Amino acid sequence: MEFTLDLNTVWFILIGTLLAGYAILDGFDLGIGALHLLVHTDDERRIMLNSIGPVWDGNEVWLVTGGGALFAAFPEVYATVFSGFYNAMILLLFMLIFRAVAIEFRSKRPMKWWRQTWDFAFSIASILIAFLMGVALGNIITGIPIGPDKEYTGTFLQLINPYSVLVGITTIALFMMHGSIYGVLKTEGELQNKLKGWVNNTIIFFVICYVTTTMTTLIYYPNMANHFKEFPALFIIALLNMLAIANIPREIYHGREFFAFLSSAASIALLLTLFAIGIFPNIVLSNPNPEYSLTIYNAASSEKTLTIMLIIAAIGFPFVLAYTISIYWIFRGKVKLTNMSY
Amino acid sequence: MDLEILSRLQFAITIAFHYIYPPLSIGLGVIMVVMEGMYLKTKDKFYENMTKFWVKVFALTFAIGVATGIVMEFEFGTNWATYSRFVGDVFGSALAAEGIFAFFLESGFLAVLVFGWDKVGPKMHFFSTLMVALGSMFSAIWIVVANSWMQTPAGFHIVGEGINARAEITDFWAMVFNPSSVDRLLHTLSGCWLAGSFLVISIAAFYLIRNKHIRFAKSSIKIALVVALIASFFQLFTGHQSAVGVSKNQPAKLAAMEAVFNTQTNAPLYLFGWVNEKDQEVKFGIAIPSLLSYLIGFSTDTEVKGLNDFPEDERPPVNIVFQAYHIMVAIGFLLILISVVGVFYWWRGTLFSKKWLLWIFVFSVLLPQIANQVGWITAEVGRQPWIVYGIMKTSEGLSKAVQEGQVWLSLILFTIIYLALFVLFLYLLNEKIKHGPEDVDSIPSELGHPKA
Structure with missing residues (x-):
């Protein structure tokens, strides 16, 4: 097929960028959450929590803005997916609430039962959020039943199928790996040694999931590979992705944690790129009636709105990058607990 | 349901x-x-x-x-x-x-x-x-x-x-x-400033009553009172602007806010009342004659469009909107009063020895919260049955x-x-x-x- 870089494609890429930004940034703090219960002392748990303390909130903004941008650029996708996945969305929202509240309230009281309850809520919510995101991606690959009126016609249980569960678990593994590397960056001493051990374990866990998901996708959903067959040059992305993953243990071994983290961030971005190329130009594949799929054309806002939004993005994005980079710069280095900490 | x-x-x-x-x-x-x-x-x-x-x-x-x-x-x-x-x-x-x-x-x-x-x-x-x-x-x-x-x-x-x-x-x-948008934004923002300043006033007044953190409390109250005084008067102004806007752009909402059933000039402004929607009348109400017409057009001859001029399926619920609106307005005036009294005694130098006023301050935190909620109810229920006014x-x-x-x-x-x-x-x-x-x-x- 012909590829032209029109407004709709640009917005497909921009929404993808927002989601990749979200996955990279919130990915590590969800990963920290998933690993949280594996450390046991109160001080260590506080260090884990405070490693993401100043940034988790800003990381979540990527999701909120992604939601808003999706609403503006592809309202049909926003409407179909959010109403079609109603139960899953509500569950996701509850988990986001629990998680935010748990982070905020955990260390406010000294009682053991209080802290353990919030620790549990924080960790379970982090795992479930990662899982639900993965399940959603999985369903976009398998396709979901959509009617001629662009409405979802399936049920909630249909969304939980072996393939989407597999993608969900892969997402948990990915974020655990990413989070443990971030943890190594932010901690020192005994806790850091513990986290270093987990980096290796989570890499193995992730690679197993990754290989299984890739094989399953190629066997059952070969349409995901169509563009790669048409444009073999795209295969470089898949190759780079594997190199990025393989590079992580190497950097950890040499003690260059920051590069390990960059490598892990790159692998997330590349994975999402592979996914985006696979589904393009569909955003939501309709299965069994592919003619009802929501594409970047039939689900999009008017050209005028896409243009306005592009101007808004062009004005806003440099600022967003500037704040994000400054905040991470200000809070660089190892976590120290103070009286303003969580 | x-x-x-x-x-x-x-x-x-x-x-x-x-x-x-x-x-x-x-x-x-x-x-x-x-x-x-x-x-x-x-x-x-x-x-x-x-x-x-x-x-x-x-x-x-x-x-x-x-x-x-x-x-x-x-x-x-x-x-x-x-x-x-x-x-x-x-x-x-x-x-x-x-x-x-x-x-x-x-x-x-x-x-x-x-x-x-x-x-x-x-x-x-x-x-x-x-x-x-x-x-x-x-x-x-x-x-x-x-x-x-x-x-x-x-x-x-x-x-x-x-x-x-x-x-x-x-x-x-x-x-x-x-x-x-401009009227409603300014009206909303001053509601927010009131919410914040009265939270500060309330907590600080509580410390004064308990005789704790005295310097902190006095200083906090003074700063917050200034914000509250400005915001409460600004709120009156933006509220008036918003109501005039509603009379032009969403006449059905205005009619519900003041329970105007028949189109009329010299429309009265109710201080309070209870609307019987079936009989189209306001019970137990006290109204100031012609004031509504005057306020929205600076003339008692200003015509206010009544609900009966709208098709029955395009009228908002009346009593909810009426009550919500009147509670909001009443609280708005109360907040002006509290701010003015506070600043007056501050000027006289006796603010912090007025126990009764400090107790009012403690509970005043609820007022902007209630006003914000009922104000929002007025705006949203008053828009019904439309989700986008006149369109959907x-x-x-x-x-x-x-x-x-x-x-x-x-x-x-x-x-x-x-x-x-x-x-x-x-x-x-x-x-x-x-x-x-x-x-x-x-x-x-x-x-x-x-x-x-």
């Missing part, structure tokens, strides 16, 4: 609960900027500690605001999918702009505000406080623009027919500056893929979770109040500004 009522109820509960917090954050934001500005100017550690205490309260309100705000961003899609398809082209861009211009600014600098005391110098910290306060107001701008577009849609045209009909933008600035009915905006049972379940869960969250909020706020501000002398020096 059918899907429409359930979905409306869920939206109402989630927005009403959410709307407790952002106004507090916006109001506290302004006050923190003033306090930290005084610290920069005087270099007196006292003001820094004062700011730190309110930052902690702010962080608490902000956290719940964020947690409940994510729900709002997604709920249009989950429960109002048909509405979302119809308006995404117009309404979505305001939400996206909110994300990119406001949320990133707020959440980024919030990190410095809360956790950065010993990471950056005092000037940079002050700048962050300023940015968080601005960010929270930017967020109000875009969300009020989006909501105002639903009240007085402008800058768009309808493309397609039947289920394919869509509102598409024709003029972005006409959409942003639709006829009601609320009943037409629902999600088609969602069943009643699903909304029942989510509605019940939201209610339980939000109630629990509210109890938790009160508990933690109470803990913070009991703990109080740090004493200047008891703070270890390394927690101050090492770079200062």
